[in-house]
Amino acid sequence: MRIGLGPLPLAGASGSQLAAMARAAVAASFDSVWVAESRGEGVGGGLAAAAMLAQVVPIRVGAVLDLGAYHPLYMAEDIAIADITSQGRIEVLLRGGSVEQVQLLVAALSGAHLQFRGPTLRVPAHLEANQPAPERLALNPAPAQPAVPIWVEGALSGHSQDLGVGTAAQWAGGVAAPAPTGRWPGLLLCPGDSQADELLRSAGAEPAYFLVSAVTPEDVVSIGRRLVGPLRMPEFPDWIGAQ
């Protein structure tokens, strides 16, 4: 099992607050720290913020991104540079958007020489005014990782297997964590008061990735002490740390 902190909302956050939370996540043995943009409210910068935090902490850094707000090729470029500057530590959860947009994003991140012809997106576009355009183009530089971990939630979840991405879901009492797809475990976004036994029940026999929210660095430490040990190893001996 894996455990991440967040997503930390970027709306209203300062750099020092995010850095303090990220450092607490490292100190509490979280595998990752995540931030969330909310473009519907005019709050962007998810990947730039992730790139920033990756310079502050050595663990993996995730970004919750609003896919449909701009061209997927820009998102691919932003992911690539965030991944390269973090030396291969970026993870992404996509909200919104369409199957076609995810297809183009995944194709671009693969490093393929692209010739994408979707219902609404064409790359290269070969617009009349832009001749001569090449037959194909590529995202360059490509991400440092061979495959950047990407999850989708909501309406896209039903397509995650075909898209080659992971599935994410919001915690609700008694809900099962999403099943793994390909190499990606299901991602479950959980409240800070989640208990280890209920998270483990939600995963069953499958691997899962729990993203746990917190408000203060003190919360992070407390959550880490409660969850990290039991999630990492079955039958955690809860007497082991007794004073």
Add this chain to the structure above:
Amino acid sequence: MSIRLGLGIFSVQAVPQRPDHHVKLYADLLEDAELAEALGFDSIWLSEHHFWFDGYCPADIVAAGAILGRTTTIRVGTAVMLLPMHSVEKVAADAAIVNRLGDGRLVLGVALGYRDNEFDGFSVRRKDRGRLMDSMLPRLADTSRAADPPYAVYVGVATAVAAQRAGRLGLPLFADSTMNATELKEMLEAYNEAARSAGVDAPSHHALQRDVFVTGDLDRDWPRLLPELRYMRRQYGAWSNPREPDESTADYLARLDGDIEAKLKNLIIGDVAHVAQELRRFESLGFDLIVCRSQFGNLPRELLRGAIEGLSRVRGEVGR
């Protein structure tokens, strides 16, 4: 008035003559940013282009985020983001957050862009770029002023027409390195006249980009620099002057080489005293921020760092 010195522009290219992996190139960039901050530079600047074989930086605002995370005082600028290819809502939403997380240290330089293949990749007609800029720039200026904290927007210019657009909005200029002193003066006159006509109180101080290399041994360094300068100038020249369908390789290279020779005349190279004297000439024109590019292509590390340290001594001579 005294001059502030910025370092850049950095384009992070795996050039054919030294194609380091981009993981190393960006690690080098972050080291250079730390050095620039330690040496007291005002700012460090990143460039943007898309879909080029050497991986020219395509996401300057994300790279800026990484630098802001690594540093604490130096400002970080884009020079320039190619605004008409982007969604202005995306740019504004990204910039406001990055600036806040970076404690108000982001500076956003924007310009038109000119390379057809980049526009086509994003399904934008190049011929629409002026109209798009006219529409986007006022919105970006408004949102930059309303952001908490506000961030500065500079307009990248290489022509009088582009300067007039900035003048009408009262936005400061980021003048291209290819313009000589006469062209800069004419461009500023056009800018000020446009501002007057629009009834706008335009700033009197602007930013300028120059190719600058500080060396105490020109004979030793010039043979190492010239291939890198030629590569850089040939690339930009080719983007501005695409090859004609029937043009031979030899004819095309000859055409580009003529352009290279013209552009190299703007290069400022020499010892600290010479470079300081040359930079002071621009102060009287109205440029109080000069962004000095010493990274041409991908110079050997010791050569670039020596030039940056030399430039920091120029900073002591010319002002802030």
